[in-house]
Amino acid sequence: MKIEGCRDKFRTYLASRNLRLTNQRMAIFDAAFAESSHFTAEELLDKARRLDASVSRATIYRTLPLLTESSLLREVDIGKNIKYYLANPGDQPQQAQVICLDCEHIFEISAPFMDWYGVTVATKLGLTPVSQRLQVSAHCDVFRRSGQCPHHTAAGKPA
Amino acid sequence: MKIEGCRDKFRTYLASRNLRLTNQRMAIFDAAFAESSHFTAEELLDKARRLDASVSRATIYRTLPLLTESSLLREVDIGKNIKYYLANPGDQPQQAQVICLDCEHIFEISAPFMDWYGVTVATKLGLTPVSQRLQVSAHCDVFRRSGQCPHHTAAGKPA
DNA sequence: CTGCCTGCAAACTCTTTGCACGAAT
DNA sequence: ATTCGTGCAAAGAGTTTGCAGGCAG
Numbered sequence: 529m530k531i532e533g534c535r536d537k538f539r540t541y542l543a544s545r546n547l548r549l550t551n552q553r554m555a556i557f558d559a560a561f562a563e564s565s566h567f568t569a570e571e572l573l574d575k576a577r578r579l580d581a582s583v584s585r586a587t588i589y590r591t592l593p594l595l596t597e598s599s600l601l602r603e604v605d606i607g608k609n610i611k612y613y614l615a616n617p618g619d620q621p622q623q624a625q626v627i628c629l630d631c632e633h634i635f636e637i638s639a640p641f642m643d644w645y646g647v648t649v650a651t652k653l654g655l656t657p658v659s660q661r662l663q664v665s666a667h668c669d670v671f672r673r674s675g676q677c678p679h680h681t682a683a684g685k686p687a
Numbered sequence: 688m689k690i691e692g693c694r695d696k697f698r699t700y701l702a703s704r705n706l707r708l709t710n711q712r713m714a715i716f717d718a719a720f721a722e723s724s725h726f727t728a729e730e731l732l733d734k735a736r737r738l739d740a741s742v743s744r745a746t747i748y749r750t751l752p753l754l755t756e757s758s759l760l761r762e763v764d765i766g767k768n769i770k771y772y773l774a775n776p777g778d779q780p781q782q783a784q785v786i787c788l789d790c791e792h793i794f795e796i797s798a799p800f801m802d803w804y805g806v807t808v809a810t811k812l813g814l815t816p817v818s819q820r821l822q823v824s825a826h827c828d829v830f831r832r833s834g835q836c837p838h839h840t841a842a843g844k845p846a
Numbered sequence: 847c848t849g850c851c852t853g854c855a856a857a858c859t860c861t862t863t864g865c866a867c868g869a870a871t
Numbered sequence: 872a873t874t875c876g877t878g879c880a881a882a883g884a885g886t887t888t889g890c891a892g893g894c895a896g
Contacts, residue, residue, distance in 0.1 A: 546850090547850080547851090548850060548851065548894085548895050548896075549895075549896095550850095550851065550852080550894080550895070551894095552851080552852070552853095553851090568885095569885080569886080570885085582852080582853080583852095583853095584852070584853045584854075585853090585854095585886090586852075586853065586854080586855095586886095586887080586888085587851080587852060587853075589885095589886060589887070590851085590852090590887090605764075605766040607764040607820070609768060609860080609861080609884070609885065610884085610885065611885090611886095624808070626808055626809055626812055626814065628814060629817060635812060637808055642821075645821070645823070646823040646825070649783070649785055649796055649823055650785055650823055650825040653785055653794060653825075654827065654828050654829060654837075655785065655787060655825035655826060655827055655828065656825055656826050656827075656828060657823050657824070657825045658788060658824045658825055658826060659823075659824045660821070660822065660823050660824075661766070661820060661821065661822045661824075662801075662804070662819070662820070662821045662822075663819065663820045663821075664804070664805040664808055664809050664816050664818075664819050665816070665817045665818045665819075666805070666809040666812075666814035666815055666816045666817055667814060667815050667817060668813065668814055668815075669813050669814065669815060670813060678813075705875090706875085706876090707869085707870050707871075707874095707875060707876065708870075708871095709869075709870070709875095709876065709877080710869095711876080711877070712876090727860095728860080728861080729860085741877085741878080742877095742878095743877070743878045743879075744861090744878090744879095745861095745862080745863085745877075745878065745879075745880095746876080746877060746878075748860095748861060748862070749862090749876085749877085768859070768860065768885080768886080769859085769860065770860090770861095
């Protein structure tokens with residue numbers, strides 16, 4: 529789905545919940561979708577402010593749940609006390625993450641079997657699965673030899 | 688491994704790093720191993736203080752890394768901004784978690800294939816895996832019907 | 847006009863840290 | 872005696888919230 533379609537989806541989502549279409553919310557949306565890799569709330573604030581200087585930190589934190597609940601963004605928690613977000617233009621389902629401990633780069637990996645696993649395991653316990661997370665933390669071989677992580681430039685090749 | 692063996696392991700670990708065997712550290716150890724399910728730093732503080740009233744919050748936070756680094760405790764981060772800990776008497780490797788969203792109960796599930804997955808995926812990216820996390824968040828069927836979660840009493844049957 | 851939205855700043859939660867005293871070796 | 876370990880309280884990071892004014896519908 530292209531960004532224009534996503535923007536429509538956001539508008540529809542807001543309308544369906546009787547939420548208002550404010551300049552700040554659109555600036556935050558645009559800032560989020562201008563970024564192709566992971567970002568933090570603080571980074572999003574910076575970017576959104578370049579589009580609309582009036583955006584405040586509070587509005588960022590109040591808008592992020594709207595974007596994640598509408599599946600426009602995915603929230604990625606890698607166990608640090610900070611959350612990362614990622615535009616989700618394709619409305620993709622669960623993905624796994626591989627986190628490079630040397631440069632913090634997060635690779636998104638498709639992992640369709642996660643859904644199957646969730647259903648299998650949860651059902652056994654009398655539960656209905658809602659979401660899954662699968663993350664691999666790893667060290668970079670190149671970094672170990674050269675002291676430099678190549679991931680910043682290689683970027684996350686979506687599998 | 689029984690608790691006595693774990694206590695020895697802790698003593699050995701401290702000795703090997705030239706760390707001192709203090710009453711507070713032992714009280715924290717004992718409090719942690721007296722609990723069979725997951726606990727937070729704050730809960731551990733309460734329990735440890737019953738064994739040694741002088742234990743402070745700072746010492747809890749300073750001791751937890753020692754216990755996790757020696758594999759005596761496992762740290763479980765389920766994406767809330769609080770960390771859970773779990774005594775790991777059997778020195779078990781990676782496990783998956785199923786989290787009941789209705790009662791917050793955490794089930795520990797053995798998932799040996801996680802290691803395989805980590806190696807497979809990380810290697811493809813030129814990385815060497817360090818750890819894996821696999822978590823399923825789910826709603827409780829019983830809770831949906833009766834408004835009560837049975838997990839508190841059923842406890843986590845280790846798979 | 848109405849009431850949802852906003853920015854500001856203070857509050858909050860969990861965790862970490864500087865300091866001077868205290869205890870293990 | 873050394874030196875590491877400790878409690879205390881303050882700091883820190885990230886996020887949330889109360890309030891009074893502002894803007895969308």
